[in-house]
Amino acid sequence: MDTSFPHPLISHVITSSSLHRSYGIHHSARLGLWKNKVWNSACCAVGFSGVGIEDVFDDSNLKINENGSLLGALNNNNESSSASFETLDSEITPETTNFFVSDAEGDPDCPSKGYSSIEQALNALSQGKFVIVVDDENGDVEGNLIMAASLTSPKDIAFMIKHGSGIVSVGMKDEDLQRLNLPLMSPETEDEDSSAPTFSGFSCIGWLAPKLASEHTLPIGSITDLIRYRRKREKLVERTSVSRLPTKWGVFQAYCYSSKLDGTEHVAAVKGDIGDGQDVLVRVHSECLTGDIVGSARCDCGNQLDLAMRLIEEAGRGVVVYLRGHEGRGIELGHKLKAYNLQDQGHDTVQANIELGLAVDAREYGIGAQILRDIGVRTMWLMTNNPAKFVGLKGYGLAVLTPITEENKRYLETKRTKMGHIYGSDLQGSLPGFNDSIVNNGDSPVNT
Numbered sequence: 120m121d122t123s124f125p126h127p128l129i130s131h132v133i134t135s136s137s138l139h140r141s142y143g144i145h146h147s148a149r150l151g152l153w154k155n156k157v158w159n160s161a162c163c164a165v166g167f168s169g170v171g172i173e174d175v176f177d178d179s180n181l182k183i184n185e186n187g188s189l190l191g192a193l194n195n196n197n198e199s200s201s202a203s204f205e206t207l208d209s210e211i212t213p214e215t216t217n218f219f220v221s222d223a224e225g226d227p228d229c230p231s232k233g234y235s236s237i238e239q240a241l242n243a244l245s246q247g248k249f250v251i252v253v254d255d256e257n258g259d260v261e262g263n264l265i266m267a268a269s270l271t272s273p274k275d276i277a278f279m280i281k282h283g284s285g286i287v288s289v290g291m292k293d294e295d296l297q298r299l300n301l302p303l304m305s306p307e308t309e310d311e312d313s314s315a316p317t318f319s320g321f322s323c324i325g326w327l328a329p330k331l332a333s334e335h336t337l338p339i340g341s342i343t344d345l346i347r348y349r350r351k352r353e354k355l356v357e358r359t360s361v362s363r364l365p366t367k368w369g370v371f372q373a374y375c376y377s378s379k380l381d382g383t384e385h386v387a388a389v390k391g392d393i394g395d396g397q398d399v400l401v402r403v404h405s406e407c408l409t410g411d412i413v414g415s416a417r418c419d420c421g422n423q424l425d426l427a428m429r430l431i432e433e434a435g436r437g438v439v440v441y442l443r444g445h446e447g448r449g450i451e452l453g454h455k456l457k458a459y460n461l462q463d464q465g466h467d468t469v470q471a472n473i474e475l476g477l478a479v480d481a482r483e484y485g486i487g488a489q490i491l492r493d494i495g496v497r498t499m500w501l502m503t504n505n506p507a508k509f510v511g512l513k514g515y516g517l518a519v520l521t522p523i524t525e526e527n528k529r530y531l532e533t534k535r536t537k538m539g540h541i542y543g544s545d546l547q548g549s550l551p552g553f554n555d556s557i558v559n560n561g562d563s564p565v566n567t
């Protein structure tokens with residue numbers, strides 16, 4: 120087994136064990152496979168009875184396998200299996216060029232408060248040490264003890280079993296899993312949310328992680344920081360197809376991208392020759408089913424999309440990136456509709472999200488930036504009135520094109536006063552090369 124641990128993270132899948140409220144140990148044998156979209160890899164979860172938990176904790180066994188791996192130990196216990204195991208290499212390509220990353224998203228090299236930096240975690244992993252990784256996306260915090268699979272000793276496994284749930288997971292190659300006839304832990308088709316194996320009764324807790332980290336001087340990292348780190352350093356979108364797309368505005372090229380983070384498909388409508396990528400007219404549009412598809416008058420989304428496509432068609436060159444998963448400013452459709460109900464009761468768009476216990480704006484633009492970059496855009500006229508967008512994309516040009524209608528006036532006003540959005544009347548000048556009449560002055564609907 121290759122024991123080197125090359126950068127960046129996840130070039131080897133690592134063993135893990137979720138931190139559980141109970142220190143109980145599973146004595147039943149569990150061997151299984153699940154697919155993990157986040158790491159784009161196949162993983163195997165291993166429980167113990169064949170080896171026997173007592174054997175793992177047994178000192179003599181520790182001595183025999185002191186410098187071996189868990190899998191080495193398993194091989195020793197199974198003479199008939201002569202082929203060696205290999206851990207899984209990452210398929211994600213590190214990029215040497217800098218992706219533009221939003222300052223608003225936070226400095227990818229500066230960890231969230233109370234967490235170790237990703238660099239610190241990587242250093243610990245490369246030295247064969249444990250790292251605790253905590254999912255801090257929501258209140259139901261889950262912690263995982265992880266380390267490099269290739270550097271694991273039986274002593275480490277004993278530690279993981281003692282302090283975790285008793286289930287230890289390791290990334291393995293498909294061919295090894297097939298050779299050993301290991302079944303999937305859950306059928307592949309059920310694997311919609313495959314960021315983690317779906318062990319039942321596996322509720323994990325936040326308070327244990329800091330306690331364990333301080334008792335054993337372990338770095339504690341957050342998944343949010345890890346995603347941000349990867350977004351900056353790795354190419355996280357894959358162009359899956361391109362086709363000619365005649366539209367009611369004109370003929371575009373449709374570029375389909377798949378996010379390597381979560382498999383979401385995004386689309387970019389590209390007009391003309393992007394060439395050197397300078398001064399491209401760009402709209403980065405957040406998915407809004409109600410506004411874009413069924414013509415809801417509650418928001419300005421459909422109008423903005425229409426306007427962007429029209430302007431780009433007129434300019435003969437430009438890109439509309441349509442970001443999926445941004446629905447409801449990231450809170451998703453069902454929650455957005457609940458927010459609408461609250462708005463009907465008098466809340467504004469910001470208050471409604473807060474009332475639902477959700478972020479006012481949970482969107483990030485790193486994937487959009489990577490798509491633009493892949494298409495060849497370098498500097499752009501960005502059609503938006505949302506500062507988080509142009510900060511997020513580090514755009515070089517700014518155009519403010521916001522049609523205001525009677526129906527969405529209150530909504531836009533709230534965005535201006537509570538979310539810092541900027542409208543035509545707030546800015547000097549207009550976008551060169553375009554008819555001034557299409558740049559709204561903030562007082563009336565746009566008619567072009």
Ligand SMILES: Nc1nc2c(ncn2[C@@H]2O[C@H](COP(=O)(O)OP(=O)(O)OP(=O)(O)O)[C@@H](O)[C@H]2O)c(=O)[nH]1
Pocket residue numbers: 403404405406407408417418419420423445446447448449450455458459468472502503504505508534
């Ligand atoms: N939660 C919530 N989301 C909304 C509401 N109205 C529209 N959205 C969503 O907000 C997103 C569009 O955001 P906007 O603030 O209109 O526009 P923006 O993208 O931030 O800024 P622009 O680039 O200027 O359009 C879409 O995903 C919509 O589904 C609402 O009342 N509540």
